[in-house]
Amino acid sequence: MGIVKIEGRTLREALEVAKEKVGDTAVVISRKKAEGRVLLAVADAPPKSPTALLSMRQEARSLLSRAKITQGANITSVERCLRSRGASKALIHRVCEAVSHKSTDGTHPLDLAVEELATAFPIAQAKIVPGQTSILAFVGAAGAGKTTSVAKLAGHLVRSGRKVVMISLDVHRVGAAEQIRALGQAVTCPTMAARDILQVTSLLQGEERPDVILLDTSGRPEVDGEALRRLQTVLDQGAESANLATYLVAETTTRSAVLEEELIQLGELAIDGCIVTKADETRKPAPVLEFLARHNIGVAFLSAGRDLQRDLLRASGEIFANLMLKGRVL
Ligand SMILES: Nc1nc2c(ncn2[C@@H]2O[C@H](COP(=O)(O)OP(=O)(O)OP(=O)(O)O)[C@@H](O)[C@H]2O)c(=O)[nH]1
Ligand SMILES: [Mg+2]
Incomplete structure (x- = not known):
């Protein structure tokens, strides 16, 4: 040697x-x-x-x-980068430790930091089961980006050949019906407004049932949580081949305390993953990503802009590393 x-x-x-x-x-x-x-x-x-x-x-x-x-200086630059993304001391320590332990083989410390950050946050897979209707419900605070994300995902699924329906439970807010209709047209996906969550089950019978139902909710976590629990109970009792998965839509700018409160308001509702939105609007995405990791909530998609075709990205280690080191998804 x-x-x-x-x-x-x-x-x-x-x-x-x-x-x-x-x-x-x-x-x-x-x-x-x-x-x-x-x-x-x-x-x-x-x-x-x-x-x-x-x-x-x-x-x-x-x-x-x-x-x-050179490593000392580079570790300092990794540390500085993470600090400016709002990373906690614990995460900075974890990444710097990993970098200094692995840094004898000539790999650049920033590449080592990328490796570590790529595994620091859990990823959730969108649950789409062939032969069943997958109901994906998006819950989260008012203005978090639920309707926009539903439309982006609908467009993506329609382009990949799935039969999709967007359903809005947001029937009381002025302009909500028009918004979902306009977005549906933009991504060539049929839409429906449902006054009662159980209207959703009427789509599950017959030959024409969709592969995927995307459920847009009202932005009132207590009401939405209750409605989705009712739907789950009906699905559990019924003979329909359908499964419900619920995704939390969280803005990158949301404070952890606010997200904590939202989870409490959603009650016993199982959360299958998260859509992290407005990643283009902050240079400090770490607190939200760390909050989700602490609660073991995987990220399924990230939204980084308003473009319906382009700005929804499947979560990956590379995207997490980019966000944490460069402050942007790509
Ligand atoms: N910059 C940016 N804006 C976004 C993103 N996602 C959504 N928006 C904007 O955020 C605003 C709110 O988005 P909506 O999709 O209406 O949010 P919502 O959660 O459905 O809101 P409510 O139905 O009122 O609860 C809109 O102006 C969107 O264009 C994103 O990733 N980046
Ligand atoms: Mg909405």
Whole structure:
């Protein structure tokens, strides 16, 4: 193996990394401290003779004198990036730890941060079961982007050949019916307004039943939560082949305390995932993403703009990493 360079923020950390990378027989031949980092030149076995020791020392000195301390600076830049996205101390610590532990193989620290961030947030799969009607309900605060996201997803599903209906439970607000009708036309998807949640089940009978029903709710979590629980009870008792999945629609700008309250108001309703919206409107998306991860709510889609065709993206590790490091989805 020869002599390898190991780096850490402290001597203890560098020794731990040396043990991990080189093994229990690791021997430190030389060490150097600069810019708050510790560099070690480490061999995988002790020298076999005094001459071997001399030549190892020479190789170690030359390795360390050539070595530039760049990781420390880069870790600082990873830390600065995450802080400006509103990341918590715990997440910053987790990512910097992972970067400094993996940073001996020459990979750039930002790439290591991408790897770590890509696994930091759970992803939810949209539940569309072939042979059944999948009812996807979107709940969330007023103005969170429910109707727009429903229309974007409807457009995507229609383009992929599914039979889709958009149903709005938002029948009282002025302009709500017109909005869903106009969006339905824009994405070539039929729409329906339902005064009662049980009107939804009338679509489940017969040959013409849709593959997917997208349910847009009113933005009043208590009322919507109650309606969806009623629908679930009817589906549980009935013979219809349909399954209901509920997605929370949350803006990237929403404070955690507000989301916490929303979950309480939704009551016992099971949440199958989340649509994170308005990712284009903030440079600090971390608090919402961390809130969802803490509550084990996976992100299914992210919305980053008003364009119905373009701005709904399936969640991926790469998108999370981009959001956390660059502050944008792409
Ligand atoms: N910039 C940006 N605007 C968005 C996004 N998603 C939705 N909007 C806008 O946010 C506003 C509210 O969106 P709606 O889809 O009507 O939100 P809603 O949750 O259905 O609202 P209510 O029905 O009133 O509860 C609209 O002006 C949308 O165009 C997004 O991802 N980015
Ligand atoms: Mg709406």
